Amino acid sequence: MASGGGAPLRLRPPSHQVDRRAVTWWRTQVLATGGVPVIVLVVLGLVLPDAARFGLLLPAVVIAVLTVAAALGMPAWWYRVHRWEVTGDAVYTRTGALWQEWRVAPMSRIQTVDSQRGPLEQYFGLATVTVTTASAKGAVKIPGLDHELAEDLVHQLTETTQATPGDAT
Missing domain, CATH: 1.10.287 (Helix Hairpins)
Known part of the structure; x- marks a missing residue:
């Protein structure tokens, strides 16, 4: 995968943990x-x-x-495994328990960004951010975020992807 600038994106551990309330x-x-x-x-x-x-x-x-x-x-x-990070080039996630999945979604491939809050998530003040890409693998999900952080992240990703060249296909 290559970012808009040409340097290849590499799979690496994302730096942020989900909110502690997710446990x-x-x-x-x-x-x-x-x-x-x-x-x-x-x-x-x-x-x-x-x-x-x-x-x-x-x-x-x-x-x-x-x-x-x-x-x-x-x-x-x-909680120990789930990680996420957003850079200017991509969204990085690591999820799973026994079978861990690491995903990188380049900004140029992002189509939509959504936030969901089920009843239990609302009770605990959490949200899940879903980043839909042009990948056959499906959307990238970041569960267990503070609901205000999730709202800010959706806003940030929407602005970043609108400013990122590419057709998201």
Whole structure:
């Protein structure tokens, strides 16, 4: 990949961490996702006959233990891995847990820049910035940003890409 100036962009670790509140946001998502089947199994185990109770409560306990373990461990790891950076030439991201993905989106290839805030993100004061490019790989996402920083970043990237020569295709 080459930037508008001609020097090739290289894959390198981005310098910025996501907001620390992202750990709690991710934990809440994991607990909510795992909690739904646990609640369903417990309710069914309590209302169905005694013969079915053990077959429903045992999986509920297993899922609950795995969910709590995942909620304690995974978000802390994600926080250590997720990085982002915006330079005058490109947007750099690194995401993932076991399979890490490093992405570079040159400014000349950016088509749109958006910010999303789901209900939990709003509660924690966070946002996700999505940078859509002409890449077949899809959009570059920067999750777990402070919502004001995300707003500023969208504004900055929009101004930068409008001033960057290229057709974004």
